[in-house]
Amino acid sequence: MDIRTLCLGILTMGDATGYEIKKTFEERLELIFHASYGSIYPALKQLTDEALVSCRAEMQEKRPDKKVYSITASGRYRFFDEMMKKPGTDRFRSEFLATLMFAHLLPVITVSELIDERIADRLQKISTLDGRCVEKQTEREKFLCNYGRAIYQAEIEYLKENRYLLESDALFGNRAAHERP
Amino acid sequence: MDIRTLCLGILTMGDATGYEIKKTFEERLELIFHASYGSIYPALKQLTDEALVSCRAEMQEKRPDKKVYSITASGRYRFFDEMMKKPGTDRFRSEFLATLMFAHLLPVITVSELIDERIADRLQKISTLDGRCVEKQTEREKFLCNYGRAIYQAEIEYLKENRYLLESDALFGNRAAHERP
DNA sequence: TGCAATTATATCGGATTGATATATTTTTTG
DNA sequence: CAAAAAATATATCAATCCGATATAATTGCA
Numbered sequence: 001m002d003i004r005t006l007c008l009g010i011l012t013m014g015d016a017t018g019y020e021i022k023k024t025f026e027e028r029l030e031l032i033f034h035a036s037y038g039s040i041y042p043a044l045k046q047l048t049d050e051a052l053v054s055c056r057a058e059m060q061e062k063r064p065d066k067k068v069y070s071i072t073a074s075g076r077y078r079f080f081d082e083m084m085k086k087p088g089t090d091r092f093r094s095e096f097l098a099t100l101m102f103a104h105l106l107p108v109i110t111v112s113e114l115i116d117e118r119i120a121d122r123l124q125k126i127s128t129l130d131g132r133c134v135e136k137q138t139e140r141e142k143f144l145c146n147y148g149r150a151i152y153q154a155e156i157e158y159l160k161e162n163r164y165l166l167e168s169d170a171l172f173g174n175r176a177a178h179e180r181p
Numbered sequence: 182m183d184i185r186t187l188c189l190g191i192l193t194m195g196d197a198t199g200y201e202i203k204k205t206f207e208e209r210l211e212l213i214f215h216a217s218y219g220s221i222y223p224a225l226k227q228l229t230d231e232a233l234v235s236c237r238a239e240m241q242e243k244r245p246d247k248k249v250y251s252i253t254a255s256g257r258y259r260f261f262d263e264m265m266k267k268p269g270t271d272r273f274r275s276e277f278l279a280t281l282m283f284a285h286l287l288p289v290i291t292v293s294e295l296i297d298e299r300i301a302d303r304l305q306k307i308s309t310l311d312g313r314c315v316e317k318q319t320e321r322e323k324f325l326c327n328y329g330r331a332i333y334q335a336e337i338e339y340l341k342e343n344r345y346l347l348e349s350d351a352l353f354g355n356r357a358a359h360e361r362p
Numbered sequence: 363t364g365c366a367a368t369t370a371t372a373t374c375g376g377a378t379t380g381a382t383a384t385a386t387t388t389t390t391t392g
Numbered sequence: 393c394a395a396a397a398a399a400t401a402t403a404t405c406a407a408t409c410c411g412a413t414a415t416a417a418t419t420g421c422a
Binding site: 218 | 373
Binding site: 029031079080089091092093097099100101103104105106110114138142143153165166169 | 271
């Protein structure tokens with residue numbers, strides 16, 4: 001599944017511009033997929049070439065024209081076919097966890113702050129989700145919202161209970177920073 | 182943090198070939214970072230050019246030479262500097278969750294099977310982690326191992342308790358598959 | 363003996379990111 | 393009220409990275 005397919009999916013929910021599709025990725029699909037302009041605009045171009053979406057230029061008085069994309073019938077079939085395929089494995093990359101794997105090379109204060117910030121960030125994310133969860137939504141969106149909360153909550157609890165494992169492993173003081181030649 | 186940096190990190194744990202670095206990504210860093218040969222070999226070449234790692238060709242009687250990489254002193258300093266930077270945000274992509282977001286377009290049987298397979302997969306992953314957790318390891322590796330188990334467990338529980346939200350939303354029967362022209 | 367898996371290096375096309383450029387309008391804030 | 397900031401909107405580019413593929417010998421096992 002690539003970004004082209006996800007754009008098709010977003011367009012099954014209604015017509016949208018490239019800009020609006022990006023916002024949907026950020027606001028509603030943040031938990032599951034990321035996409036930048038650099039992939040969305042080329043994706044829409046390709047989809048248009050393949051006639052899986054159509055594009056109408058909406059004149060605006062003062063602003064430049066808006067390009068509004070709609071999914072076509074063949075786009076819907078294509079999307080259905082893609083959805084019926086077995087989904088590929090998750091791709092995950094966490095610089096936070098990667099850093100923790102080398103906690104023994106870092107000053108303990110750095111490791112502690114890192115974990116504190118992570119917990120604060122996850123709490124922040126949960127409260128953002130809380131805000132969105134109450135708004136009128138489909139069952140699917142509620143499912144995803146609560147899924148995010150469950151995972152974030154599990155992470156916070158794990159970090160609180162096990163952070164000592166890393167903190168006792170890290171360098172005391174910040175010797176490492178002073179060992180530089 | 183890019184793959185070059187992670188390769189440096191892996192080399193702080195001991196000398197290794199490109200092949201062994203790939204194995205480390207798969208076996209020990211699976212939960213936090215993914216890297217393919219297509220990025221590892223070019224990364225090692227670049228690191229060698231920058232003198233952050235050194236490379237010795239180990240002659241082998243019958244096999245082709247093995248290229249064993251070692252981190253250099255300046256490589257260690259560079260790695261430390263990178264670790265002291267604030268880690269970037271997680272990058273996550275789940276085709277599984279993306280598919281669930283369109284559950285209402287899919288036959289209910291497909292959605293149910295998808296969730297069943299996901300649960301089975303997470304259980305499988307937990308049991309793999311269990312095996313590795315007991316082996317002699319650093320505190321950090323135990324931390325990561327148990328982190329993975331905690332998150333996978335939370336996901337399983339959430340799916341079991343909330344799958345009905347999606348299954349009641351999906352198409353009954355598989356009409357959709359027959360609507361094709 | 364024969365077949366599959368492992369060890370080992372390497373490259374290529376294509377997908378994707380993050381940054382940047384441009385320009386107008388709306389909202390916030392001092 | 394004016395200035396600053398954020399939002400609306402499209403688009404491209406270099407750098408990064410993935411997945412597939414090629415090659416080839418060895419080891420394990422059935």
